[in-house]
Amino acid sequence: MAVVVRRDAGIYAYEASLRRAGFELIAGADEAGRGACAGPLVAAAVILPAGRSGRVPGLADSKLLSHAQRERVYPEILSRAISWSVVCVENLECDRLGMQQANLAALRRAVARLDPSPDFAITDGFSVDGLSMPSLAVWKGDQVAAAVAAASVIAKVTRDRIMDQWHQELPQYAFDIHKGYCTSLHQERLEQHGASSIHRQCFENVRRAGRVNPL
Secondary structure, three states, X not given: OOOOOOOOOXXXXXXXXXXXXXXXXXXXXXXXXXXXXXXXXXXXXXXXXXXXXXXXXXXXXXXXXXXXXXXXXXXXXXXXXXXXXXXXXXXXXXXXXXXXXXXXXXXXXXXXXXXXXXXXXXXXXXXXOOXXXXXXXXXXXXXXXXXXXXXXXXXXXXHHHHHHHHHHHOHHHOHXXXXXXXOHHHHHHHHHHOEEOOEXXXXXXXXXXXXXXXX
């Protein structure tokens, strides 16, 4: 059965169309930290209920929300979700797998941990093989599908909190400001202090920074 969704139909339209096609439990999955050169890659998956109870006030792609907005939306998602999960792929595994495979592995694990298991999964951007249910990769899915947007918020909030904790251990890198992404400030601190043990050696700028400082 074909599922057609208009671009201007709103953030809940994908799930509504899939439910009309016979899929009841619809998961969205997204990640945070793919482009960072330090810290973990974090993926989340969410199943929101149908109807009004699944409509999260203020929900949008995490990148379109401020820190304060994400912090307000985050508990709303957790309280309304039928199921949610979050997984971390640490920097050493990112180095071993490469970022593309680490990203797919993280999304796959996040969906697999949902209980109950979804009937259908929507992933942001990339098709994810190895899922036990039908799935659809949606370009900019975190902007057009509510469950993916919810997953993006969970992943982003979780990862930001992890990087804030790392800032307490490694304040010289200013992880509380750039969260491990490749900003000019981060590069300046890398060149000044060298790489830490949570930096990803698969990034050339990290390898150029030289030594790995132990905790």
